[in-house]
Amino acid sequence: MRPTALFRAYAVATTFFMPIAAFFVVRKLRRAGVPSHRAHEVVGNATEHRPGGTLIWFHAASVGESLSVLSLITAMGRALPDARFLITSGTATSAHLIAARMPARTQHQFAPLDGAGPLRRFLKTWRPDAAILVESELWPNMLIHTRRADIPMAMVNARLSDKSLKSWAKRRQTAAFLLHHFKLVLTQTTAMALHLIDLGTPADKTAKGVDLKSLSAPLPVHGKSLDQMRTTLGHRPVWAACSTHDGEETDVLEAHAKLLKTHPDLCLILVPRHPERSPDVQKLIENAGFSFTARSAGGLPEKQVYLADTLGEMGLWYSLAPFVFLGGSLHPIGGHNPFEPAHFGAAVLSGVHITNFAAAYSALEAKGGARLVNDATQIAEIADTWLRHPDALQTARAGAKAFVADQSGTLDDVANQLITALDIAP
Numbered sequence: 396m397r398p399t400a401l402f403r404a405y406a407v408a409t410t411f412f413m414p415i416a417a418f419f420v421v422r423k424l425r426r427a428g429v430p431s432h433r434a435h436e437v438v439g440n441a442t443e444h445r446p447g448g449t450l451i452w453f454h455a456a457s458v459g460e461s462l463s464v465l466s467l468i469t470a471m472g473r474a475l476p477d478a479r480f481l482i483t484s485g486t487a488t489s490a491h492l493i494a495a496r497m498p499a500r501t502q503h504q505f506a507p508l509d510g511a512g513p514l515r516r517f518l519k520t521w522r523p524d525a526a527i528l529v530e531s532e533l534w535p536n537m538l539i540h541t542r543r544a545d546i547p548m549a550m551v552n553a554r555l556s557d558k559s560l561k562s563w564a565k566r567r568q569t570a571a572f573l574l575h576h577f578k579l580v581l582t583q584t585t586a587m588a589l590h591l592i593d594l595g596t597p598a599d600k601t602a603k604g605v606d607l608k609s610l611s612a613p614l615p616v617h618g619k620s621l622d623q624m625r626t627t628l629g630h631r632p633v634w635a636a637c638s639t640h641d642g643e644e645t646d647v648l649e650a651h652a653k654l655l656k657t658h659p660d661l662c663l664i665l666v667p668r669h670p671e672r673s674p675d676v677q678k679l680i681e682n683a684g685f686s687f688t689a690r691s692a693g694g695l696p697e698k699q700v701y702l703a704d705t706l707g708e709m710g711l712w713y714s715l716a717p718f719v720f721l722g723g724s725l726h727p728i729g730g731h732n733p734f735e736p737a738h739f740g741a742a743v744l745s746g747v748h749i750t751n752f753a754a755a756y757s758a759l760e761a762k763g764g765a766r767l768v769n770d771a772t773q774i775a776e777i778a779d780t781w782l783r784h785p786d787a788l789q790t791a792r793a794g795a796k797a798f799v800a801d802q803s804g805t806l807d808d809v810a811n812q813l814i815t816a817l818d819i820a821p
Contacts, residue, residue, distance in 0.1 A: 396571065396572050396575055397572075398539070398572060399568045399569045399572050401566060401568075401569045402535055402539070402569050402572060402573075405535055405536075406511065406535070406536060406539075409509060409510045409511070409536060410510060410511055410512075413508060413510035413511075413512060413513070416508055416510070417437060417438050417508060417513075420434075420437050420508060421434045421435060421437060421438075424437070424487055424505065427486075427487035427488075428487060429487050429490070429505075433490075433505065434505070436504045436505040436507075437485075437505050437506065437507060437508050437513065438507070438508065438512070438513045438516070439507045439512065439513035439514065439515065439516025439517040439520070440516065441504065441516075441517070441520040441521065442504070443502055443504070445520060445521050445522060446479040446500075446502070447479075448477055448478065448479060449475065449477065449478040449479065449524045449819065449820070450478070450479045450480070450481060450521065450522070450523045450524055451471065451475075451478055451479070451480050451481070451523065451524065451525050451526075451527065451819065452480075452481045452482075452483070452521065452523035452525070452526045452527070452546075453467075453468060453480065453481070453482045453483070453526075453527050453528075453529065454482075454483045454484075454506055454526065454527070454528050454529065454537070455482065455483070455484050455489070455528075455529035455530070456484065456485055456486075456489075456506075456529070456530065456531070457484060457485060457486045457488070457489050458484075458486065458488050458489045458492060459608065459731075459732060460484075460529045460530045460552070461482065461484045461489040461492070461493050461529075462489075462492060462493070462496070462611060463529065463530075463552060463607040463608045463611055464482070464527075464529055464551070464552075464607060465493070465496055465497075465498055465611065465612070466607070466610050466611050466612050466806060467551070467607060467610070467806065467809060467810060468480050468482070468498045468501055469498045469499075469612075470806045470807055470809070470810040471810045471813065471814065472498060472499060472500060473807075473810075474807070474810050474811065474814060474821065475814065475819060475821055476821075478500070478819070479500050479501070479502075480498065480500060480501040480502070481501070481502050481503075481504065481521060481523065482501060482502070482503050482504075483503070483504050483505065483506035483507070484503070484505065484506060485505065485506050488706065490503060490505065491706060491707065492706070492707055495615070495707055496615065504517075504521075507537075509534040509535065509536045509537055510536060511536060511540065514536055514537060514540040514541075515540065518540060518541065518544050518546075522544075523546055524546070524819065525546065525547050525548070525549070525817040525819055526541050526546050526547070526548045526549075527548070527549050527550070527551055527813060527817075528548065528549070528550045528551075529550070529551055529552055529607075530551075530552045530553065530554050531553070531554055531555050531556070531559065533555075533573060533574075535569075535573055538573050538576055539573075539576070541576075542576045547578045547816075547817045547818065548576060548577050548578060548817075549577060549578055549579040549580070549581070549813055549816055549817055550577055550579075550580045550581070551581045551604060551607060551809070551813070552581070552582075552583055552604065552606065552607045552608075553580050553581060553582040553583065553587060553588075553591060553604075554582065554583045554584075554587055554751075555587070555590070555591075556750075557750075560590055560594075563594050564593075564594065567594060567595065570594040570595050571594065571595025572595075573595075574591065574594060574595045574596040575595060575596070575597060577596065577597075577600060578600060578816045578817055579600050579601075579602075579812065579813065579816035579817070580596050580600060580601045580602075581602060581603070581604025581605075581809065581812070582601070582602070582603055582604060583603075583604070583605075583606050583754065584603060584754055585603045587603075588601050588602060588603050600816075604809060604812075605805050605809060606734075606754070606755060607809075608732050608734045608735075608752075608755075609734045609755065609799070610805065610806045610809075611734065611735075611738075613710060613735075613738040613739065614709050614710030614713065614735055614738070614739075615707075615710050616710040616711050616714050617708070617711065620708070620711055621711055621714055621715070623695070624695070624696060624711065624715055625715070627695040627696050627697060628662060628696055628715070631660045631661070631662050632658055632660060632661050632662070632782055633661070633662045633663075633664060633696070633715055633716055633717075634654075634661070634662075634663060634664070634716050634717070634718055634719070634720070634778060634782075635663070635664040635665075635666060635703075635712050635713070635715070635716035635718075635719045635720070635741075636663065636664070636665050636666065636719070636720040636722065637664075637666040637709065637712060637713075637719055637720070637721055637722065637731075637736070638666065638667075638668040638709075638721055638722045638723055638731040639665065639666065639667050639668060639720075639722035639723075640667075640668055640669075640722050640723050640726065640728055641672065641675075642725070642726055643722045643723075643724075643725050643726070643746075644665065644667070644676055644679050644680075645679060645771075646725055646770060646771040646774065647663070647665065647720060647771070647774070648663075648665075648679060648680065648683045648685065648700075649683075649771035649775075650720075650771040650772075650774035650775040650778065651663045651685070651699070651700070651775075652683065652685075653771070653772075653775035653779075654775055654778055654779060654782070655699065657779060657782075657783075658779075658782050661699075661782070662696050662698075662699065662700070662701060663699065663700045663701070664696065664701045664703050664712050664715065664716060665680070665700055665701065665702050665703065666703040666704075666709065666712055667702075667704060668722060668723065668731075670691070670704045670705060670706055673689065673691060673702065673704035676702060676704070677689065677702060680700050680702065685698070685699045685700045686698035686699045686700070687699065687700035687701065687702055688701055688702070689701075689702040689704055690702065690703045690704055690705045690708070691704045691705055696715075709735065710735075710739070713735065713736045713738070713739040713741050714739055716736075716741055717740075717741060717742065717781075717788055717792060718741055718742040718743070718744065718778065718781055718788065718791065718792075719736045719741045719742070719743055719744065720743075720744040720745070720768075720774055721733060721736065721743055721744070721745045722746075723746075723748075724745045724746030724747065724748050724749050725746035725748065725768075725769075725770070726746070726748060727748045727750075728748060729748065729749065729750050729751035729752075730745060730746070730748060730749030730750065730751050730752045730756070731751075731752070732752065732755075733745065733752060733755050733756060733759050733765060734755065734799065736795070737759065737764060737795040737796070737798050737799045738799055740792045740793075740795055740796045741792065741795060742764055742765070742766075742781065742788060742791035742792050742794070742795055743759060743764060743765040743766070743795065744765070744766055744767075744768055744774055744777060744778070745765060745766075745767055745768070746767065746768060746769070747767050747768075747769060749767075758798060758801070759794070759795065759798045762794035762795070762797050762798040762801075763790060763791055763793075763794030764791055764792070764793075764794030764795030764796075764797070764798050765791075765794075765795070766791075
């Protein structure tokens with residue numbers, strides 16, 4: 396299939412603007428604490444050497460996508476004991492969390508920018524034998540340069556937003572030109588598979604897969620910290636509000652105020668999605684009249700609110716709370732991953748704006764492990780019911796566990812599909 400005029404125009408434009416884009420991306424990474432030499436990986440300057448043997452490249456955009464493939468890398472590593480793996484991502488946070496959970500025989504680099512120069516340098520250094528893209532990473536230059544290097548490609552967990560689908564639908568020839576390069580596309584839902592086939596992905600290479608987030612290993616928990624937290628909490632009841640965004644903490648704190656009237660010892664663990672918002676969230680807590688301590692200041696959950704304003708400890712908070720409100724859902728953000736708390740047997744409360752995880756929430760609701768809410772009043776009502784009636788809470792928690800159990804047993808199947816489609820020799 397021949398390159399379209401739109402793709403040629405994009406290729407020219409990205410070449411022209413690449414130095415400007417590189418300047419801003421490197422500066423952003425440096426401001427996030429990434430060392431200069433590592434920040435320049437985005438222009439294709441490798442900071443590690445390519446290992447010998449077969450190398451499989453996984454590319455994911457940010458935190459959720461990156462962490463979702465770690466279990467898949469582990470499964471492929473079992474099937475391919477001599478293979479090595481490279482995972483690329485674009486954010487400082489994703490790099491930090493990947494480093495803490497890196498599977499065996501795996502390296503991390505920041506992803507090259509979508510320009511000819513960075514991609515050529517990256518591909519010349521790493522020479523991957525296969526490339527696997529995660530979710531919605533349809534960077535035109537990346538796809539074309541990878542295929543020109545004769546590297547077979549697959550996409551897993553494929554998902555495009557409604558906005559992206561509408562945008563690509565107006566550019567069908569270019570979409571088909573890009574999508575036909577994949578050897579295999581595994582989507583999150585049947586509906587998404589049909590959408591991508593409509594845009595030009597070959598039907599015989601497109602299928603509904605499984606949401607990789609459902610197959611991720613449980614988040615890590617530091618046992619010493621867990622024991623310390625449990626000792627501090629003692630017999631106090633506790634709930635958590637995790638991955639909250641600007642505007643949601645107000646609802647959560649309002650719900651907590653209602654709950655304290657009937658459960659005066661209740662502790663709220665409040666976990667903002669972005670820890671750098673901690674000063675603003677602290678002001679909200681103070682203005683609402685709550686006593687609180689903050690994890691970043693070395694505090695323990697001794698007050699009415701515990702502000703968990705650190706990274707990489709979500710498994711700890713899920714271990715402590717029998718039920719969790721998941722943010723990014725009271726406003727049209729798309730919701731956050733319900734599989735993570737469900738792994739710990741935590742029942743889930745969520746707002747209704749969950750387009751990114753609609754299928755998962757539907758299945759979790761059907762098991763009784765999740766309830767959708769609209770505002771602080773509904774959060775407080777359901778939480779109060781669970782706190783007053785332990786049997787009801789236990790039923791909801793059992794539903795969350797059953798939901799996770801239903802997803803098991805498929806990871807090796809996905810790994811084998813990819814190995815076959817990409818013709819990777821064991």
